[in-house]
Amino acid sequence: MKPPERLIVALDVDTEEEALSLVDELRDVVGVFKIGMQLFDSAGPDIVRKITRAGGRVFVDLKFHDIPNTVSAAARIITRLGAYMFNVHVAGGREMMRQTAKATLEEAGCLGISPPRVLGVTVLTSISEQQLREDLKIQLGMEELVVEWALMARECGLSGVVASPHEIAAIREACGPGFLIVTPGVRPVWADKDDQQRITTPAQAIQLGADYIVIGRPILRGKNRREAAMRIIEELEASI
């Protein structure tokens, strides 16, 4: 993959108008656009089709976490929308992940299209090791837990995981080269950390073995969003 294809821009904006204007501005320099709950809840499912029609690949980030029947039914709908990738919480369990992977393949087969990649969200990048232990009462260390969950996601037929840059190297070693690692919590040195806890720079994330990096605010907040995206891509190019 070329560096621009590795950049996923999080379209964390309120309206369809803002999202489409960003896609227009960035489509020739960005690989994938991510639609999260903020935009999906305001613009509705049709925004996936509109961005795809405008020439962008779409990552539907709704982080499904529900019973197997509900999530696999939602997966069929997301597949019909033409998403390039979507995610579910690994914490939703093995059966949910298995049924979701199966339903996605079946639905794509019926439609004669390439199936979207199904990703398992491991531990959110906003959670620190201390929060994991003290608030969530999970005694396993962060890296061990994330690797266990990545292996479970792989066994259940998922295409990859969403994980913080801090766990990329361990996941890559445990899960091998074909398993996708998508990494948010990435910050260029010139950007604020915001609410992200386990971060690295874009270049470090790619060097550690990430396939894709997800970046929102450092691009969206800039005066010149295209220039911000280009700076990140140049950093990726220099690192490869």
Ligand SMILES: O=C(O)c1cc(=O)[nH]c(=O)n1[C@@H]1O[C@H](COP(=O)(O)O)[C@@H](O)[C@H]1O
């Ligand atoms: O699944 C995700 O995309 C995700 C998982 C995670 O652990 N952490 C995380 O930040 N994200 C998403 O990645 C994006 C990061 O945005 P910024 O922090 O603004 O770069 C947001 O849209 C988050 O919803």
